[in-house]
Amino acid sequence: MSSEPSLAGVGPFGGTSLAEVGARLRNREISAEELTEQALASAHLHNPSLNCFVTIDDEGALRAARQADRELEAGLDRGPLHGMPVGVKDMIATSGLRTTMGSRHFSDHVPVIDADVVTSLRQSGAVVLGKTQTHEFAYGPTSDRAATGPARNPHDTQRMTGGSSGGSGAAVAAGIVPVALGTDTGGSARVPAALCGTVGMRPTQGALPSRGAFPLSPTMDVVGPLAGSVADLAASWWALSAGSDLAGARLPRWKEWAARPPVEVAAVRIASVDSALTQRAGQRSRAAAGLALNALGQSGAASRVVGLPEIDQSARLYGLIQSGEAYAIHAQRVSEHPELFEPEVLERLTAASEVSGWEYVRALEERLKLRASVLERLTTTDILVMPTVPIEAPLVDQRELSGEGEWSGVREALLSMTLPWSLLGFPALSVPVPSTDSHLPDSVQLIAKPGQERLLMDVAAALESQLRAG
Numbered sequence: 001m002s003s004e005p006s007l008a009g010v011g012p013f014g015g016t017s018l019a020e021v022g023a024r025l026r027n028r029e030i031s032a033e034e035l036t037e038q039a040l041a042s043a044h045l046h047n048p049s050l051n052c053f054v055t056i057d058d059e060g061a062l063r064a065a066r067q068a069d070r071e072l073e074a075g076l077d078r079g080p081l082h083g084m085p086v087g088v089k090d091m092i093a094t095s096g097l098r099t100t101m102g103s104r105h106f107s108d109h110v111p112v113i114d115a116d117v118v119t120s121l122r123q124s125g126a127v128v129l130g131k132t133q134t135h136e137f138a139y140g141p142t143s144d145r146a147a148t149g150p151a152r153n154p155h156d157t158q159r160m161t162g163g164s165s166g167g168s169g170a171a172v173a174a175g176i177v178p179v180a181l182g183t184d185t186g187g188s189a190r191v192p193a194a195l196c197g198t199v200g201m202r203p204t205q206g207a208l209p210s211r212g213a214f215p216l217s218p219t220m221d222v223v224g225p226l227a228g229s230v231a232d233l234a235a236s237w238w239a240l241s242a243g244s245d246l247a248g249a250r251l252p253r254w255k256e257w258a259a260r261p262p263v264e265v266a267a268v269r270i271a272s273v274d275s276a277l278t279q280r281a282g283q284r285s286r287a288a289a290g291l292a293l294n295a296l297g298q299s300g301a302a303s304r305v306v307g308l309p310e311i312d313q314s315a316r317l318y319g320l321i322q323s324g325e326a327y328a329i330h331a332q333r334v335s336e337h338p339e340l341f342e343p344e345v346l347e348r349l350t351a352a353s354e355v356s357g358w359e360y361v362r363a364l365e366e367r368l369k370l371r372a373s374v375l376e377r378l379t380t381t382d383i384l385v386m387p388t389v390p391i392e393a394p395l396v397d398q399r400e401l402s403g404e405g406e407w408s409g410v411r412e413a414l415l416s417m418t419l420p421w422s423l424l425g426f427p428a429l430s431v432p433v434p435s436t437d438s439h440l441p442d443s444v445q446l447i448a449k450p451g452q453e454r455l456l457m458d459v460a461a462a463l464e465s466q467l468r469a470g
Helices: 017-025 032-050 058-073 116-123 166-173 190-196 230-241 252-257 281-296 308-336 343-352 357-378 410-416 418-426 455-469
Strands: 052-055 085-089 126-133 156-160 179-184 199-202 221-226 270-274 304-309 383-385 426-432 444-449
Touching: 017 032, 017 230, 017 308, 032 052, 032 058, 032 085, 032 166, 052 166, 052 199, 058 126, 058 230, 058 418, 058 455, 085 166, 085 308, 116 179, 116 230, 126 179, 126 281, 166 179, 166 190, 179 199, 179 230, 190 199, 190 221, 199 230, 199 455, 221 230, 230 455, 252 426, 270 281, 281 304, 281 426, 281 444, 281 455, 308 343, 308 357, 308 410, 308 418, 357 418, 357 426, 383 455, 410 455, 418 426
Parallel strands: 085 126, 085 179, 270 304, 270 383
Antiparallel strands: 052 126, 179 221, 199 221, 199 426, 383 444, 426 444
């Protein structure tokens, strides 16, 4: 255990929710400007220890917060994110605000327009506090390889956050912001959520617009939110998916969306995943999944075991597709300015160049067959339960593992449980699970069929409620 004190929940949003803070804001007990000042102060205080922010936008955030206050005074309420500070991963374009992709290649890059998802956040009244750290070009699950250095886990700053949305995971876990945007290609939102003890979701492939998010592997890249609770994640998902045409006073629409009764968990067909892959998970990870299944059972859900040998084939196909697409994006940079890359990222891209065209095309075809096979197996299943990650948070810069599932190293282990659903384009969500024998958080991953984000969040909310009650 680290001798350093935990920084989990130390910020103004630690231990509270969007609904609670929003009620104070609308009752005029606090202003959006005051909330933003608190978040900025916390970001500046804790960023030297966590390195979760690349850029903190004091001036822009305070300007947006004052605008949010003026709108509330005038009766314009944009919904649950109105006046709330948020973080945006440094892979996602923000107009007038430096966006570096964690790389020296883009150290001075300032976009002129927002990514579509940032436009949705702003139209929902959110206040962009700053840009959160990312593994260089999002090409790694550890978030300790970037031009600005490693992001650090609030529970133990000697340990990694997971990645590549490590800064977003750390900023939310520390309570600096209630919500932050990440991206997820192989697990980049879910892995840091798992290691940092937050909620993180990968939506269905194509459910949110990707314009303005720098690509890694375009057929698997998605934008996904991280939040301190399932309810806060649901609010951010609504804001992101409501559409840019829904401008102005969004609160009535949000209340209508939120008022729909959640699904009866007892009616949801839940299954744990049995495969060679899940059998390699560590004892802690398997225990966390078992605890989640028991908690859902106490909510009335019956569960069964479903065999999914298909996911044992996922890593090979994922590697071919991601490598082929990543190298296509970076080939010119690798050729002209290799010295600007982090050495480990350059090494991976060099290896990726060896994927041939026929291998890539065949992998795309195999992916379609694999997806169809999994969907057929899940005709009588609504939600799958399995570990998010099979190991606890490794130390910053750690690459080797011993005696834990015979993984080749940290990278393989961290991505092993998340990448199948990236390959297949399914929505998946990581939920924290209480740990009984460690200062580090545990987690469980819930997976739904494409387009079923609402069901996924309903079951996650029931699980979260039962875990807190138990």
